[in-house]
Amino acid sequence: MAEETKSPVPPPPPDGEKKPVTESVAPPAQAAAPPAAQKMPTPAAAPPKPAAPAKPAGPVPVPWSSPMVEKYRHQYGSGLEAHSYLGQNYFTVDRLLIPDFLKLLRDDEQFDYCVDITSVHYPKREKQFDVIWILYSFARNERIRVKTQIADGEGVPSAVSIWATANWLEREVYDMFGIKFDGHPDLKRILLPDGWKGFPLRKDYGILQQDQEWVKINLGIESGQ
Amino acid sequence: MNDRENAVSNLDLETPEKPYLDSNELIINMGPQHPATHGVLRVILKLDGEKVLGTECVIGYLHRGVEKIAENRTYTMFNPYVDRMDYVAAVSNGLGYCQAVEKLLNVEAPPRANYIRVILTELNRIASHQLWLGTHALDIGAMTPLFYTFRDREEILKIFEKYCGARLTTHAFRIGGCQYETYAGFEKDVKNFLTFVAPKIGEYEELLTTNRIWLERTKNVGVISGPDAIALGVTGPVLRASGVKWDIRKAQPYANYSQFDFEIPTGKNGDTYDRYLVRMEEMRQSLRIIEQAVNGIPEGPIMAKVPKVIKPAVGEIYHSIEAPKGELGYFIVSDGSTQPYRVRVRPPSFVNLQALDVMVRGMLVADVVAVIGTLDIVLGEVDR
Amino acid sequence: MLDSFMSYLGSTVTPGEANNQLWAMIYVLIIFAGVSVAVMAMNWLERKALAHFQVRLGPMRVGPHGLLQPIADAVKLLIKEDIIPAESDKFVFWIAPLIGLLASFTVYTVVPFGPSQAVSDMNIGILFMLGVSSLAVLGVVMAGWASNSHYPLIGALRSSAQMVSYEVAMGLAVVSAILMTSLHGAGLYGVAKLSDGTGTLSMIGIVQAQQEQQVWFLFKFFPLGLIAFVIFAIAMIAETNRAPFDLPEAESELTAGFHTEYSGLRWSLFMLAEYAAMIAVSSIAVTLWLGGWVRPFPHWLSGPTWDFIFALFPGLTFLGLGAIAFLGTVRMPKHAYFRVQTIGLAAFGAVLALIGVFLLAIVIGAKVSPHDILNRTTEGLSNVFWFVFKVAVFMYLYIWYRATWPRYRFDQLMRVGWKVMLPISLGVLIVTAIVGVLLG
């Protein structure tokens, strides 16, 4: 329900939902967001090896243009980029646009099926996480991705009110990455036990630590490996 | 939108629907050890008598951290792991993964490899549906179809065994094509299987399709409408039974499915019976595909030119296939090294299972069992 | 002692009527042992038949073709640890299986295997059977409650509701058969002048009424008798909690229903009670509609020759079973490993054949040199054989149903019970009465 309303351009047709003020992570992020989003043509290349590898360069993302993209670029300006990689299109949007943009995609562009929500962790980046929505439109037979970047501890508005399927998918992202989805009806761990420490799919999560702790407590030895 | 959100939100144990006569509400734990939860699924049921007021699924008992494992293996080494997710449709898992990596590498498997892939994947779809039918019927109380389906599934497993040595977790494909050439007599075996199994499907249908009790147990049970199914991200036969004619094999053909002639069966009511009919018809359509593929299988190489050490360029890719359970997707992020930076599996069972709550509210305990069966979940894939 | 033993021989009434406690005791023992053996045989048969329905072999290891499997099972159950859940109500938990067992064995006192082959002939025989078998539900309810666990509780609730509801339709179907006993007159639609109080509730009386009227009540007033019989046949499956009405123990929903927490000996008592109850209700059906001990076509194929031919059936059946066993012996693999099994099967076949020869000898002896004892033995054998044979058909049907049908859901079960079976059985009862009055 946490509908983000502080986007650069006022969102079109508000469908009568109340505008909550759950903007808790607001001011600093807002200030930092636009520049980060601007220098983002090759987002995936950012992490460990910013420079292109030595071998013959593979395919690179190319700008993606279509009527839909033009429309939204016009509407959102610098908060939104559109690229295409190996024939797969994706938007890179500012975090602040998130719930509105997703809602627009569903209502106006018929992306009525949220395939997946996931995340990627880039520990060396300032904004550590990519959150990715994979969307599909039955009417257009088109698959796109929407990406946004957030910093550690920053929350993302939940998409449960847009696609009911987001419920478990967001819980899994929370479970694995510790990304909070604001407005999620029941954000708790889903695959891991409730008492689990840490978020395993973060890159800085040592895979052995849980195991070692367990053997220390239960078997009294240093390491079971 | 609001009621839908309400429907998937979790159990509200505080505010029970007040019945006229004061009766106790029962909280029952179904699973993780329960004959009808198909593995280690735990469903917490809130009951009013036998009526289900709400459910909450507790999953993760079989979580092995497949996605984390992937980050510590090379692309090639991770390939066998995906077989262990949906272990009754291991070939499909392997196909999805191999094709995703191929896409990332921007290579294409040669035609002959694609034919072999299609044959094996469709065989696997039949095997998966057979296993589903047997267990589903057993859940509803008909114990005999289980043995018939297992008897016939055996023939498929024999072909797998002859082809790659493994029966269940086959690891049949490699990135870039297939590792093994077909064995001598492969085509004959497959053709024999086609003639063998076609009447058997009729045999299953004879036991169930017009059986009064079966009809009563499955008609109007676990109904989910098309829009609801889309909103919940449900895919595969469950979506098609709700009347949405969507199959990735047709919508966004992969391998060489575009060359084959087959129908997408759909249902009308989105109930358990329609899902049953859709899957039965899917088995027949798979037979059609296999028949065309095995008759048209070309000669040629079975491996594309793939470097010995697989190092895709920096980038990310999403590729999905129509697994027996629904849309099985792989989202792979490469950082240019030999190991994937991130592999995300979009498991159909996991997403479909989410619809359980919507489908069983207001129904009876016996329907929960039927609906779990009809969703055709595999816990290895739900929990990964 | 010896006097009372000898005095009953040659009597044509049941020991209960002859007021002979010693023979009543002997009959009780025979029936108890017979039913227990029948339950074991049924256990084996069910597993084998079910297996063959399902393209598998069933028990093959313990004894030739798994013949000793029931014994092995019994031994296993006896030596298993006896677990009583900590939070259960110990006393009720302990007594529940006994009540079920008691109820399902007590009804055999009035089961008429023949005109004199029953422990007693009560004048309210059928009422007694229905009453006592309705007590079995108490055992189920108590077991479910005493386990203090959710699944058994739901199982107990289901089964109590189910058994109570189906008893109504069952009772009404029975009443329409009892009504027919008062309509003297031969043939399908034959009704003599109605007279006050000539019907009977006695089990033996009901069979004798069918003998007099020269028609099984199954065919009386066709199709009324048939409908009542079908109602009863459905209700009796529900009464005994068997597929497709096995909701109280629906394993896919309630793990094992009311006996989830039971194990070992106590569990086996439940199984014993269940199978005994199955045989008991089948006996009611046979008595009421299928002419009880009466051999097929007693009037069409009458005369001493036909009597003699039908009297040969028991012996021939045993000979046939023996022949099947010998066939199995011949088809046994010729390998040292199977030697013991082969010999065992051959011995089993020989025993069966010997019994068959013995029975045939009695019958032929009675034919050659008529003697009172021999004649009466022949008659008794024939009666018991035909009764057991008809019951066995029902037992086989039980297995067949289980292999074929899915399970009903609870509300559907109740709907069938109250909205379909009850009105139909009520209608049949009324129509039977009207037809009886109109024709009489």
Place this chain on the structure above:
Amino acid sequence: MTPVATPFFFYMLSGLAVAGGLLVVTRRNAVHSALSLIVTLLAVAGLYLMLYAPFVAGVQIIVYAGGIMVLFLFVIMLVSLERTIKERQFNRMWPVGLAASCALLALFLAVFEKGKKLFEDRPLPPLTENNNTQQIGLMLYGNYMFAFEIASLLLLVAILGAVIMAKKRI
């Protein structure tokens, strides 16, 4: 069939019935009370048998022990046991109940005293054995037809009332 050891069975069955009745009121656990009630009902059925009323005995078993008690148990099982155990077993009305039962006892004794000579010399003639059921039928549908129909009407009203109470809307 001549009866055997009549006094012994009579006192045994009566004793069982009384003991069962006492257990019904003294047990804290409602299920145990219900089970004791079953014992009482069965003992009463036995008494009917001794009175050459086998039909009534059979009906007693079917209807009371088999049907009604199952429904009792059905309801009791749904009641939370922990709560009933904590509740006080007898409320303040017990002196009234005691007085009422004493009055009833006095009434029985009075009737017994007054009517002693009614029963004294005339033991009931045993019913001719095989038509007890028929006689009951003739009575119910002959002499007492009206009462019988009134009773069934009353039961019908009770059923309707139960349905209306249990259903929110019809």
